[in-house]
Each structure stands twice: as C-alpha cells, then as structure tokens.
Amino acid sequence: MNGFSRIMRYFKVLPLLPEKGGEIFGQIRSEFQKKTGISDSALKKHAIDMILASEAICHGMIFVYNDKIYEKLAEFSELKIEKWID
DSSP states (O other), X not given: OOHHHHHHTTOOOOOOOHHHHHHHHHHHHHHHHHHHOOOHHHHGXXXXXXXXXXXXXXXXXXXXXXXXXXXXXXXXXXXXXXXXXX
C-alpha cells in the first residue's frame, strides 16, 4: 500500500451535490459580487473557492481555511469556518 492510500484510509470523500451546491454557488457568487463590487473577470479566479464553500454548506461541514476570501464568504452565507493556521 502506497503512502497516499494509507493516508486516505482516514478520510471520507464526500460526493458533490450539483443541484443544491449549484444553487448555493450562484447565491454566494452573486452576493460576493454585490458586496465587493468585483468584476466578472476577477470573480472567475475565485470560482473554485466558492464551489468548495457551497459544497461545505451542502454537507453541513466546517470549512478549515487559510485564505481571507472564506472569511468574506462566511459573512453573508451559511458557511461555517475555522482557521487553524495564523
């Protein structure tokens, strides 16, 4: 068994929930753009951040982060966050 397989024994991979997650993603994206005034082109670089946040919300999970965008997303969504690194 290789190192990756040994580590993955301790993690549960959750399925993506495209219908619910997509709806939440759209809400987060729209609110983020309204609150920050960010352009559409600049918003694209944060798409994966918003996908991860929306899936965390779907699964009722706490999102562990080290990027300030998640603090902003948590201000106007149901995203629960914890920062483990300063």
